[in-house]
Amino acid sequence: xxxxxxxxxxxxxxxxxxxxxxxxxxHDPVVQxxxxxxxxxxxxxxxxxxxxxxxxxxxLIWGAxxxxxxxxxxxxxxxxxxxxxxxxxxxxxxLPEFLAIRGADVLLCFPPILLALLVVTxxxxxxxxxxxxxxxxxxxxxxxxxxxxxLSARAQDYVEAVRALGAPTGRILLRTVLPNIAGPxxxxxxxxxxxxxxxxxxxxxxxxxVVPPTPSWGQMIRGARATMEQAPTLLLWPCVTLTVTILAxxxxxxxxxxxxxxxGAAPPRRLLDRVLPGLLPPTAPAxxxxxxxxxxxxxxxxxxxxxxxxxxxxxxxxxxxxxGESGSGKSxxxxxxxxxxPPAARVASGSVWFEGGELLRAPEPARRRLRGGAMAMVFxxxxxxxxxxxxxxxxxxxxxxxxxxxxxxxxxxxLSRVGIADPARRARAWPxxxxxxxxxxxxxxxxxxxxxxxxxxxxPTTALDVTVQAAILDLLADxxxxxxxxxxLITHSxxxxxxxxxxxxxxxxxxxxxxGSVAEVFSRPRHPYTSALLAAVPDGEREAEGIPGTVPRPDxxxxxxxxxxxCTHARAICDTPPPLEVVDGREIRxxxxxxxxx
Amino acid sequence: xLWLLRRLGTSLLLMWVxxxxxxxxxxxxxxxxxxxxxxxxxxxxxxYAVAELRTxxxxxxxLHVQYGAFLAGLARGDLGVSLVDDYPVAEEIMLRLPRTLExxxxxxxxxxxxxxxxxxxxxxxxxxxxxxxxxATAAVLQSVPVFVLGxxxxxxxxxTLRWMPAGGYVPASESxxxxxxxxxxxxxxxxxxxxxxxxxxxxASVLDALSRDHVRTARAKGLTPRRVLARHxxxxxxxxxxxxxxxxxxxxxGGTVLVEYVFNWPGLSTPLLRAVEARDYPMVVGIxxxxxxxxxxxxLAMDFLYAALDPRILRS
Numbered sequence: 078x079x080x081x082x083x084x085x086x087x088x089x090x091x092x093x094x095x096x097x098x099x100x101x102x103x104h105d106p107v108v109q110x111x112x113x114x115x116x117x118x119x120x121x122x123x124x125x126x127x128x129x130x131x132x133x134x135x136x137l138i139w140g141a142x143x144x145x146x147x148x149x150x151x152x153x154x155x156x157x158x159x160x161x162x163x164x165x166x167x168x169x170x171x172l173p174e175f176l177a178i179r180g181a182d183v184l185l186c187f188p189p190i191l192l193a194l195l196v197v198t199x200x201x202x203x204x205x206x207x208x209x210x211x212x213x214x215x216x217x218x219x220x221x222x223x224x225x226x227x228l229s230a231r232a233q234d235y236v237e238a239v240r241a242l243g244a245p246t247g248r249i250l251l252r253t254v255l256p257n258i259a260g261p262x263x264x265x266x267x268x269x270x271x272x273x274x275x276x277x278x279x280x281x282x283x284x285x286x287v288v289p290p291t292p293s294w295g296q297m298i299r300g301a302r303a304t305m306e307q308a309p310t311l312l313l314w315p316c317v318t319l320t321v322t323i324l325a326x327x328x329x330x331x332x333x334x335x336x337x338x339x340x341g342a343a344p345p346r347r348l349l350d351r352v353l354p355g356l357l358p359p360t361a362p363a364x365x366x367x368x369x370x371x372x373x374x375x376x377x378x379x380x381x382x383x384x385x386x387x388x389x390x391x392x393x394x395x396x397x398x399x400x401g402e403s404g405s406g407k408s409x410x411x412x413x414x415x416x417x418x419p420p421a422a423r424v425a426s427g428s429v430w431f432e433g434g435e436l437l438r439a440p441e442p443a444r445r446r447l448r449g450g451a452m453a454m455v456f457x458x459x460x461x462x463x464x465x466x467x468x469x470x471x472x473x474x475x476x477x478x479x480x481x482x483x484x485x486x487x488x489x490x491x492l493s494r495v496g497i498a499d500p501a502r503r504a505r506a507w508p509x510x511x512x513x514x515x516x517x518x519x520x521x522x523x524x525x526x527x528x529x530x531x532x533x534x535x536x537p538t539t540a541l542d543v544t545v546q547a548a549i550l551d552l553l554a555d556x557x558x559x560x561x562x563x564x565x566l567i568t569h570s571x572x573x574x575x576x577x578x579x580x581x582x583x584x585x586x587x588x589x590x591x592x593g594s595v596a597e598v599f600s601r602p603r604h605p606y607t608s609a610l611l612a613a614v615p616d617g618e619r620e621a622e623g624i625p626g627t628v629p630r631p632d633x634x635x636x637x638x639x640x641x642x643x644c645t646h647a648r649a650i651c652d653t654p655p656p657l658e659v660v661d662g663r664e665i666r667x668x669x670x671x672x673x674x675x
Numbered sequence: 676x677l678w679l680l681r682r683l684g685t686s687l688l689l690m691w692v693x694x695x696x697x698x699x700x701x702x703x704x705x706x707x708x709x710x711x712x713x714x715x716x717x718x719x720x721x722x723y724a725v726a727e728l729r730t731x732x733x734x735x736x737x738l739h740v741q742y743g744a745f746l747a748g749l750a751r752g753d754l755g756v757s758l759v760d761d762y763p764v765a766e767e768i769m770l771r772l773p774r775t776l777e778x779x780x781x782x783x784x785x786x787x788x789x790x791x792x793x794x795x796x797x798x799x800x801x802x803x804x805x806x807x808x809x810x811a812t813a814a815v816l817q818s819v820p821v822f823v824l825g826x827x828x829x830x831x832x833x834x835t836l837r838w839m840p841a842g843g844y845v846p847a848s849e850s851x852x853x854x855x856x857x858x859x860x861x862x863x864x865x866x867x868x869x870x871x872x873x874x875x876x877x878x879a880s881v882l883d884a885l886s887r888d889h890v891r892t893a894r895a896k897g898l899t900p901r902r903v904l905a906r907h908x909x910x911x912x913x914x915x916x917x918x919x920x921x922x923x924x925x926x927x928x929g930g931t932v933l934v935e936y937v938f939n940w941p942g943l944s945t946p947l948l949r950a951v952e953a954r955d956y957p958m959v960v961g962i963x964x965x966x967x968x969x970x971x972x973x974x975l976a977m978d979f980l981y982a983a984l985d986p987r988i989l990r991s
Binding site: 182183186187188189190191192194195196197198199200201275278279282283284285295298302305306309312313316319320323324326327328412415417419420441445446447448449450453454456458461462463464465466467475476479480507509520523524526 | 697821826932966
C-alpha cells in the first residue's frame, strides 16, 4: 500500500490542478502578447512566455485539462463498452463471444498510432475525433479482461448457486459478476488513461490532435521545437510535465496491480550460499559424515527449520535409506549436503564431511568440482529436471565436460550402460520425446558419468510407474555393486528400503527418530512411528493400518515429542522433547521405547 | 510443420481482414465519402471537385466491384495513385520502406543489446543497487514518450553539446559514417521503450528460470556458475522475451512514425503525415496496409524464433 502513496499523490495533485484551472489566478492561455515574446521570466509569469507571448504556466495547466479530459473520457467509454462486450461474450458464448473476441484480435493487428491516423484522415483532426479513436484503441483490452473474468467467475460456486435459484441473467451479471471484475477493470482503466495521455500528446505533437488555439502538452512541445535555439527551457517545461505525469500514472498502475493481485509479494531471495565453519574432523573418516545439520528457511511468517540436528554417516559401497512421509525434511537434507539448497534456505549449523574434508566450510569452486564428479545426485522429478531446449546427448555430454574432456560417443555408451535401447538415436532426442522412466535413466546416466563415489538419489522412482520403479532400483543396485560407490537413497516407500538399503534412518518432522541396520529396524522397530510405518505397509493377509493425521507443518510443531499427537502410546511425559538415545549401535528418539517394547 | 502452416494461414487471413476494414472504413463514415474527404470545417465542398474525386476513386461503381478491384490491385502490388500528385503509391512506399525498416532494426538491436544483459545482471544480483537503479531507469524510459525523448536528445546532443546534427539523412552509399551518426539518435529514441520492456521481461524470466529443477541438475553436474547461467538459465529465459518482443512491435512501429518526424528521417512517416493532412486516402491506406503487413510479419517471425528457442512448441 505504501507504493500507492507517492504516485497516487502526484496524480491527485495534477488532476486537482487541472480541474481547478478556471478558478486559479492564471493568465488566459490563448491571449497573445507579442511584445513579451519568449520572455524568460515576468513577475506574473514565473515560467516565462512562449513564441506568441502566451503565459507558459497557464498553458501547462490548461493543457493538462485538455489532455486528461480526452484521456479520461475516451478510457471511460472504452471501459463501459469493452466491459459490456466482454461480459456478453463470456456469458452467452456462441456468436457474441466470436464477435467480441475476434473483433478485439483484429483491432490489435493495427499499430495504434496508424489506426489513429486512418481515422483522422477520415474525420479530420479535433477533440471529438481523438476521443473516438482512443476509445476504439483501448476497447480490446477491456473486452479481454472482462471476458476472461466472466469465464472464471461462471465456474465458481456462488454464481452457479444464484443461477440455480433462477435469477435472470442480467441481474446475475450486474449483481454477482460485476463487483468481482471491478479490480481488474480498474487496473485496465488506469493503464488505458496513461496510454491515452501518451497517444494524445503524440498526435497533438504531429499537429493532428487537439486543434489550436486550445493548449495541449504535445502542441506546446511542437511549438517550442521551432524556438529551441533561443529558448531551450520552453521545450523543457512541457517535456518534464508530460513525462512526470505519465511516470506517476504508470507507477500507480503497477502498484494498483500488485495491490489487487492476491498472490502478494514474494519473500526476498538470497542467491549466494552462506558458508559456515565446521567442527573437528571425525576420527575414522566415513565416505560421508553428517553432524548436527540444521537448515533454516526465512518465510514471511518467521524462520522455520525443515531439518534439525541431523546426523548420519555412509560408508563406501553401502546404502543408507532415509525414509519418512512428505514434509519430514529428507530432500532438504540431501540438497544441503550437495550444496544445492534453494535460495531461501540456508544451513544454520552443523558440518558435512566427505572423504575427510569438510564441505559446508569449503569455498564454492571446490564444492562445484565435487558436484557431478565425486558426488552426484539424481532428483525426484525427471520431467522437469532435464532442460527442455537441449537434446539428450548434449545434456549427458555436458555432465562429462564439466569435469573432463568427453571421449567420442561417450554419452551414447553411458546411455546404453543405464539400459536405454537404441542409445545413438535416443541421444539425438529431445527430453519431451522420452517416457518418464527413460528420462530418469538419462538423469542417472548424467549422475554416474564421472564415476562418483557417492550417489544421492532423492525419491528416484516416485514419479514413475510401478514396473519402471523396479527396473530403476535394479539399475541403481547394479551400479553401486560395480563401482563400489556409497549411496544415500531418499524414499517414502519401505518396500524400496527393504530392497536396496543396508542402513535406514527414519525421519519425522525434521528429526531422525530411529536409525539402525535395515534388518534390525524392520524386525524389531523401537520407535512407535517406525512401527506405525511398517504397519501401514500391506503385507499378505494382514490389513494395512494407516497412521491417523498428517505430519505437522514446520511452523507448528508440538513442543515435546513431535509424533506425540498421532502416537497411540503418548502419555503426559511426551510433552518434554525426547533426546536421541544411542543403544547398541541403534538410535531412538522416544522417552517410552523401553516401556512400549516390554 | 503443420503448426507453421496454420500460423502462416492465420496471418494471411488477418491481413485480408485488415485490408477489408481499411477499405470499408471510407464507406462506414456517415455521408458521401468524396464529400467527407474534401470537407474542411463547416463549409461544404465544391460539387465539381466532389464529382471529379468520385470518378477518380471509382466511387460511382457498385461497392462489390470496388472491393474486387481493391483486392485485385493488392494482389498485384498495385496500391493506386496519390490524389495529390498522381504518383504511384507502391513506388513511393518501396522508396521509403527500407529507411523505416533500418530504423526499426537498429532500434530493436539497441533494445536487445541493452535490455538482455542488464536484465540478466539485475536478476542475478537481485536486490542490489544495480537492480534498483536499472528498474527505476526502465520505469522512466517506459514513461517518457518517444517524441519527448527524441526532442530532448536533440536539445542535449545537437543543441547544447553540438556533437551531431539535429537530424536528417545521408544515404549509406554517400558516406557510411555520416549515415550511421545520423542513425544513432533516432535509433536510440525508437528502441528506448523496447529496451525497458526487454529488461523487465529478461529480469523476471531469469529469476524464474533460476529456481527451475533443470538448473539444479546443471549445478549438480558441477558446471561453473557462468556456464549454468549462459546455457541453462538465459537460454531458457529467452523464449518469453521473444514473445514480448513480438507483442511490443506495434508500439515500436507507432513510435517510429513520431521519431522519423522529430529527426527528419525520410522514411514512411513523411508521406504518411503529408497524406493525412492532405486527406490523400490512397496514400494513407497504402502505407497503413504496408505497416500492418510488416507488423503481422514481425509477429510471425517472432513465433518462428520462439519455436526455434523452445523445441517443445513444434512437436506438441
